[in-house]
Amino acid sequence: MRSSPIISNPIVSRESGGSLVEQIVRSVASRIDDKLLRTGARMPSIRQFADEQQVSRFTVVEAYDRLVANGYLESRRGSGFFVRERASMLANNHAVALANPVAQQFDVVWLVRNMFRQLPPQKMPGSGVLPHDWLDGELVANGLRAISRVNSSQLLHYGTPQGFMPLRQQLQLKLAELEIAAAPEQIVTTSGVTQALDLVAREFTQPGDTIFVDDPAWFLMFGSFSILGAKVIGIPRLHDGPDVAKLAELAALHKPKLYIINSVMHNPTSTSLSAAKAFQVLKTAEQHDFMIVEDDIYCDMHPGTAVQPATRLAALDQLNRVIYLGGFSKTLAANLRVGFIATSPQLAIRLSDRKMLSTLTTTEIGERVVYKILSEGHYRKHVDRIRGKLDSVRDDVTKRVENLGMKVEYRTPAGMFLWVETSCDSIALAEKALEQGILLAPGSLFSPNQLPSSRMRINIAAMSDPGVWAFLEKEIG
Amino acid sequence: MRSSPIISNPIVSRESGGSLVEQIVRSVASRIDDKLLRTGARMPSIRQFADEQQVSRFTVVEAYDRLVANGYLESRRGSGFFVRERASMLANNHAVALANPVAQQFDVVWLVRNMFRQLPPQKMPGSGVLPHDWLDGELVANGLRAISRVNSSQLLHYGTPQGFMPLRQQLQLKLAELEIAAAPEQIVTTSGVTQALDLVAREFTQPGDTIFVDDPAWFLMFGSFSILGAKVIGIPRLHDGPDVAKLAELAALHKPKLYIINSVMHNPTSTSLSAAKAFQVLKTAEQHDFMIVEDDIYCDMHPGTAVQPATRLAALDQLNRVIYLGGFSKTLAANLRVGFIATSPQLAIRLSDRKMLSTLTTTEIGERVVYKILSEGHYRKHVDRIRGKLDSVRDDVTKRVENLGMKVEYRTPAGMFLWVETSCDSIALAEKALEQGILLAPGSLFSPNQLPSSRMRINIAAMSDPGVWAFLEKEIG
Known part of the structure; x- marks a missing residue:
């Protein structure tokens, strides 16, 4: 049997770990890394390699393809495969690593x-x-497998800016259980509550405007609102909701555009809003004409009002002055990036357009997985x-x-x-x-x-x- | 055999379409929709239903769960399953549909x-x-199936704000083929080029600032930039790139912060940038101190410079003044929502933080699928x-x-x-x-x-x- 000048020994074995393709890729790559194969060297032809290593040509084609994709080889049309220049790129990696010390500011x-x-x-x-x-990783993995088996052309398109309709119908049912009436047309999916907050804040504030938050509250939004140029002011949080006297006083003084509140299972205190406080908050919002953003991301961790009283602002106000946010990052999987906004029909159109202009759509893949888990009763x-x-x-x-x-x-x-x-x-x-x-x-x-x-x-x-x-x-x- | 008062006939059959669970769900749901089952009616117990329909109890449990999830039934702890009130929610749907005529503005x-x-x-x-x-829907579906089979805890976490590292390493290789040296630390994944443009525009402009675009150009960004309060001005596009005399004249007049350009396979003309024009554009940008955003979303539709000359600005400038954008919505699947920014190490950190504050992370699920397709040589x-x-x-x-x-x-x-x-x-x-x-x-x-x-x-x-x-x-x- 003829021997190639550069791959002389058997490099695959049916006993060792990994597929034949993986063994070839690993072996050729390590020879290139170790400079046993020089830059510019011509690889054996596919037929030659297959004969020498006693594997199928198909296996070699697949291995060479991966080596090309990983930058080890290059294919020159008509003349075969050659070992590529990699040194310059690797040097660049190193330089950047040195130039980029991890910033350790505590902000x-x-x-x-x-x-x-x-x-x-x-x-x-x-x-x-x-x-x-x-x-439950398997719950999510099963969902992914199921959607990968449906008509695969569904995976190709953009989806719709407002979000996957069947999911929005499920959310309608979920909200109805909280006594919040929201038709699917009033719901816009988002890449988690984070994007929902970003879209709402951009809709309602200009640089210099004031946004109220709970104090203490989820820190990420302080940063989000700051880069929009908004002034962020905290309303002290007590055991049953905000300090409403302080809320009224600060509202008169600062004329906020928005008040972001975790009504239920407040982060970080795990307290929830009482009915009396909820009513006071809504009256104050009306009097000083600001919108309320009710971030209910911890919704499903709430054990029911028999265990801890909790009143949702949106259940009282029915999405007039209250914009309701929710999502599945805490309970299903953050990686699916599925959150949503429920609001008035008019505002839903505006926020959907705004979402379209800043990220076009969110991925329907995650939305289909959440839909499946909700609709099959697993959630x-x-x-x-x-x-x-x-x-x-x-x-x-x-x-x-x-x-x-x-x-x-x-x-x-x-x-x-x-x-x-x-x-x-x-x-x-x-x-x-x-x-x-x-x-x-x-x-x-x-x-x-x-x-x-x-x-x-x-x-x-x-x-x-x-x-x-x-x-x-x-x-x- | 005892007969339930409300589900009297056999409703499942091993011959008809769908699983037994689906048949039960469909059949019960349609009886509720048709008012054959009244609101508040008690459903047969799981055992009773299973015996009557000669299916397993497990099948009934699953069907009842789905009916609860879909708002047809409610479960009252200890007392069984009951038909739910649905009328109010459906009425609401209808009202919104009427209140929301499709806006037909031509904008x-x-x-x-x-x-x-x-x-x-x-x-x-x-x-x-x-x-x-x-x-190729199957290519994407295969990718999804493959990642759903890996350690499923990978599907649960947030991912990292800068994006899935192995994908960024693949992108480094892809960019190296275009003679653009970018370490993975210089790459930030985004939800398509749309989010990349939004992040960059928010980083570099304040309301009132000017952004240059090609004329003609991709329309979505006119809307994106307008809602940021930016002034959008077009630079006439010729067969080999922009009208550089006009570019210099307008730059002196308007002092733009950014110039967004499709250097290769320009949308909508399919023209590409000549070397001479590329050099002129960079000199003008330097003279008038604006950044260039090179949107290369049509990159992989370019047939090579032997067929159509094309010079990428980032290949000349090496990501100093040029921010390079790319993505896979046109060639793989828009639904994956995978795009990216390649830029200087310092700006990559800033844009990654900005991405974190507006959407936290992009979904690693899509990024893993693209990684797989790139690294295995299928792309x-x-x-x-x-x-x-x-x-x-x-x-x-x-x-x-x-x-x-x-x-x-x-x-x-x-x-x-x-x-x-x-x-x-x-x-x-x-x-x-x-x-x-x-x-x-x-x-x-x-x-x-x-x-x-x-x-x-x-x-x-x-x-x-x-x-x-x-x-x-x-x-x-």
């Missing part, structure tokens, strides 16, 4: 960037999402399970936190967060924790003015790691 | 909204995308096929268009668009076409000032329908 963007660090989930009590093993049971799991750890985590000498600000019977008083500088604590690979969520991040704070948000689902408790014991206990 | 938003109409693809010569049967062949198909129809469509008395402005040897002179009012023509279910793209939409125009963009892949030709023959021929 609004900090915790969010850190959310995306590859820390083990059990070391992230500061995270705002449930650990993977609390969610209801899934969130029941999550609530049950949260209930099973809440008391224990609360007790252990209190035993360390921290005070839990609101002992609520629901939700995934505890808002605790650490009696120390929570930023210093978070910095020390990060050195040990633990992500905490210091209170100052939740302050609209990033004021220093001794409070901290704890995700009760992410407190199973003994190392986290040992760290807190050492620093606080 | 920038018009054609985009119409793109999403459910017209048959062969009736959409005005569409900016290829018909489904020109693309290259797929776009070869698309180019081959375009080549096979271009001459014929061009000839037939000319036989109707229309003039093709630029007879380019590549691309999917013809830019034609109709010698009539193209808006009136488009309105008449729409009445017959045909979507045309009148020239005025591509004008930054929406000036009246007798030109029209034709998608050569969408000209196979005899009805379209008959319409044009009647109106123009």
Whole structure:
């Protein structure tokens, strides 16, 4: 048998790991990386390679294709495959890595960037999402498989700017259970609540305008609104909703355009709005003519009003002055990026057009998966399970936190967060924790003015790691 | 056998279409819709239903779950399943449908909204995308199936704001082939080129600032920039790029912040930038200190410089003053929503943070599918096929268009668009076409000032329908 000058030994084996194609790719790539195959060298022809390695030509074609796609080989029409120049690109990688030291400022963007660090989930009590093993990856994977089996041309088009119609019909049913009447035409899907907030804020504010938020509140929106040039002002949050006297006083003074509020399962305190407060908030909004954005992302973590009273503003107002936001990032999968806006028919058209002009459409793939999970009745049971799991750890985590000498600000019977008083500088604590690979969520991040704070948000689902408790014991206990 | 008072006859059959669960759901739902089952009526217990219909209890549980999810039944803990009140919600649907007559203004938003109409693809010569049967739904469906089989916890998290790292590594290789050196750290994924343009425009402009675009150019961005408060000014496009004398004159006058340009396969003319023009554009940008945004969404439709000369600005400038945009909506699937920005390392961090604040992340699901298709070498062949198909129809469509008395402005040897002179009012023509279910793209939409125009963009892949030709023959021929 003839031997090629550059691939002389058998490089595939039916025993070793991976497909034949993968073995060839790995083997040729490593020879190129190790300079055993020089830049510009001509590869054996497909037939020659197949004969020598005793594999099918189809296998070689596929392996060469992947090597071309990965920049190892280039194909010159009519003259075969050649080893490519890779050095210059790799050098560039290195230069950028040096030029780009990680910015370690402790600002609004900090915790969010850190959310995306590859820390083990059990070391992230500061995270705002449930650990993977609390969610159901198979439920999502099954949904993806199912939609990949339908008429595949459905996967090709843009979808519609307002969102996948059957999902919007399901959302209509979901909202009806909360006593919010919203036809599918009043619903616009978004890439999570984040895009919903961005679209609404851009619709209602000009640079210099004021937006009210809860204090404390979800920090990402402080950054979102700041880059729009809006002034962000916090309304103190009490156990049953905002301080309404303060709300009225600040509304008279600042003439806000919007008030963003978590009525139910407020982040970070896990408190919910009482009926009386809800009514007061709506009256104040009417008097001072601002819109209310009710961010109900934690909706499905609420155990029902028998356990914790909760009134949704949109149920009272029926989407006149209240814009209702929801989504599935907390309960199904953040990666699906499915959130939504429910609002008046007129505003739904405006926000849908605005969405179209800034991202055209959201992906219907995620929307189809959520539709499937909702319409087949899996969602209801899934969130029941999550609530049950949260209930099973809440008391224990609360007790252990209190035993360390921290005070839990609101002992609520629901939700995934505890808002605790650490009696120390929570930023210093978070910095020390990060050195040990633990992500905490210091209170100052939740302050609209990033004021220093001794409070901290704890995700009760992410407190199973003994190392986290040992760290807190050492620093606080 | 006992008979339930409300479901008396067998409603499932192993011969008829659909699973047993689907048959039960359909049958019960239609009885409720037809008022054969009254609101508040109690359903048979799961056991009773299963016995009567001779199906497993598991089947009944699943069917009842879906009926609950779809608002037909409600489950009352401990007392069974009951038919739900649906009338109020459905009435609301109807009211909204009446209150919301379709706005038929003929503006920038018009054609985009119409793109999403459910017209048959062969009736959409005005569409900016290829018909489904020109693309490869199975390629995308296979990708989805493959990622649904990996460790499913990967589907749950947010992904990272800058985008899926292996995809960014693939994009580095793709850009290297265009002589653009970009490390993965310099690449930020986006929800299509639309979001990329939105992020860049928000980064560089304040209300009142000026953005230059080509004239003609892709209409959606006129709307995007207008809602940011930017002034949009067009630079006349010639056969080999912009009118550079005009560019310099207008730059001195308007001091633009950005110039958005399709250097290669310009939409709608299918012309590409010559080397000489590219150099002039960069010198002008330097002199008047504006950034260039090179939108290369049609990149892979370009047949190579031997067929049509084309110079990319980013290849000359190496991402200093040029921000390069690309994506896969035209060649793979718009629904994946995968686009990207390549820029300097510093600006990549800023744009990634800005993306995080407005949509948190893009979905990694789409990014993983594109990664798979690129890295396995399928993409290259797929776009070869698309180019081959375009080549096979271009001459014929061009000839037939000319036989109707229309003039093709630029007879380019590549691309999917013809830019034609109709010698009539193209808006009136488009309105008449729409009445017959045909979507045309009148020239005025591509004008930054929406000036009246007798030109029209034709998608050569969408000209196979005899009805379209008959319409044009009647109106123009």
